[in-house]
Each structure stands twice: as C-alpha cells, then as structure tokens.
Amino acid sequence: MEGIELAGLLAQIQANTAIAVGLIFAAAALGTGIGFALLGGKFLEGAARQPELAGMLQVRMFIIAGLLDALSIIGVAFAALLLFANPLLGAVQGAVGG
Amino acid sequence: MHEQEFAKTVAWLLRIQAILAALSGLGFAMIGGMAWAMAALIGGGIGVFLTVLTAIRVGLALGRDPKGMVRAFYRAMALKFVLAVIMFVIVAQWFAGYFLPVVTGYAATAVAYWLAMHRMAHLPETTTGKEKRDSV
Numbered sequence: 001m002e003g004i005e006l007a008g009l010l011a012q013i014q015a016n017t018a019i020a021v022g023l024i025f026a027a028a029a030l031g032t033g034i035g036f037a038l039l040g041g042k043f044l045e046g047a048a049r050q051p052e053l054a055g056m057l058q059v060r061m062f063i064i065a066g067l068l069d070a071l072s073i074i075g076v077a078f079a080a081l082l083l084f085a086n087p088l089l090g091a092v093q094g095a096v097g098g
Numbered sequence: 099m100h101e102q103e104f105a106k107t108v109a110w111l112l113r114i115q116a117i118l119a120a121l122s123g124l125g126f127a128m129i130g131g132m133a134w135a136m137a138a139l140i141g142g143g144i145g146v147f148l149t150v151l152t153a154i155r156v157g158l159a160l161g162r163d164p165k166g167m168v169r170a171f172y173r174a175m176a177l178k179f180v181l182a183v184i185m186f187v188i189v190a191q192w193f194a195g196y197f198l199p200v201v202t203g204y205a206a207t208a209v210a211y212w213l214a215m216h217r218m219a220h221l222p223e224t225t226t227g228k229e230k231r232d233s234v
Contacts, residue, residue: 040168047164054164055100063214070208077186077201085194
C-alpha cells in the first residue's frame with residue numbers, strides 16, 4: 001500500500017514538473033520570439049531611414065540580443081535540470097530511504 | 099569605422115565577462131572548494147565561448163546590406179541558443195551536482211551585457227551618429 005502511495009506521489013511530482021518545464025519553454029520561446037522580432041524590425045526600420053547608421057545599430061542590437069538570449073537560456077538550463085536530474089524527486093526518494 | 103567600434107565593444111565585453119567569471123569562480127572556491135570553483139569557471143567559459151561565436155558570425159556580416167545583416171544576426175542567435183541548450187543538457191545529465199555553480203558562472207557573464215548597455219548609454223555623441231546628423 002505504501003509503495004502505491006509513493007508511486008502516486010512520484011507521479012504527481014513528475015506530472016507537475018512536466019507542466020513547469022512546458023511553461024518554462026513556452027515563456028522562453030514567447031519572450032525571445034517577441035523580443036527578437038521587435039529588435040529585427042526596429043533595426044530594419046532604422047537602417048531604412050539612415051542606411052549609414054546600420055553598422056552602429058548592429059552593434060547595439062548585438063548587446064541587447066545578448067541580454068535577451070541570456071535570460072531565456074538560464075530558464076531553459078533550469079528546465080533541463082528539472083528534466084534530467086529533478087531535485088524534487090530526489091528529496092522525496094531521500095525521505096523514504098529509496 | 100563600425101567594424102572597429104564593434105571589435106572594441108566585443109573586446110570590452112569579453113574582458114568584463116572573463117573578470118566576472120573569475121570572480122564567480124573565486125566566490126564558489128570560498129563556498130564549496132575547487133570543484134565548485136571549476137564548475138563556475140566552466141559556466142563562465144560557456145558564456146564567453148557563446149559570445150565569441152556570436153560576435154564572429156555577426157561581425158562578419160557588418161559590411162552587408164541590412165537584410166543580410168539581420169539574416170546573419172538571427173542565424174548567429176539561433177546557433178547560440180542551440181549550443182547553449184546542448185551544453186546545459188550535458189551539464190544537467192552528467193554533472194547535476196555542479197549545476198548551481200555552472201549556471202551562476204553563466205549568469206555572471208550575462209551581467210556583462212547589462213554593463214555594456216550602461217557603457218553604451220554614456221558613450222560620446224560622436225559614436226551615436228548625432229554629430230554626423232547635425233553636420234548634414
């Protein structure tokens with residue numbers, strides 16, 4: 001009976017982890033997608049108005065894109081941790097001595 | 099001219115990233131010993147490597163038309179994202195015990211971008227193109 005309860009608890013943690021990972025991926029994709037779309041659009045707009053400044057705008061775009069990317073990469077890194085070495089499961093298994 | 103500005107910005111960015119990665123390594127050396135320090139340095143190394151790779155790919159497209167520049171930029175960013183995911187999956191799969199210092203080392207290198215933005219905001223007017231516009 002205890003084994004079934006433990007399996008149910010683990011399954012519940014795994015299910016919630018799967019939802020959390022999905023939400024992290026969705027938020028990262030949405031955020032970077034919107035951010036890069038705005039960034040590229042504004043760059044083209046600026047380059048069309050003043051073509052001589054395209055190189056300078058590219059430098060600025062590179063810096064802002066680095067930030068945009070870094071935050072979503074950190075989110076995806078935590079999602080990878082939850083997928084491949086879930087610390088929440090380890091805590092439950094440790095508590096029951098498994 | 100813009101190539102020089104780009105090279106200068108990237109060199110500054112890499113220098114700051116290396117300093118921040120070293121600082122995070124030093125911090126983790128004091129908290130958890132050499133293994134954690136190495137993990138933090140590896141995280142910082144991932145950040146520096148990805149910046150170098152992206153900078154090379156973006157920098158090579160600087161002289162092109164805006165459409166080509168945007169195309170090269172998006173490709174570079176996609177490559178950066180894919181490589182970062184692969185590297186962090188490797189870390190999570192086989193070095194899960196060192197995940198925190200690795201991610202902290204990487205996050206420390208991301209701080210360099212904030213500092214670069216701050217630096218950009220305080221650049222002299224000549225590099226923002228204002229002087230050029232005013233003279234026309």
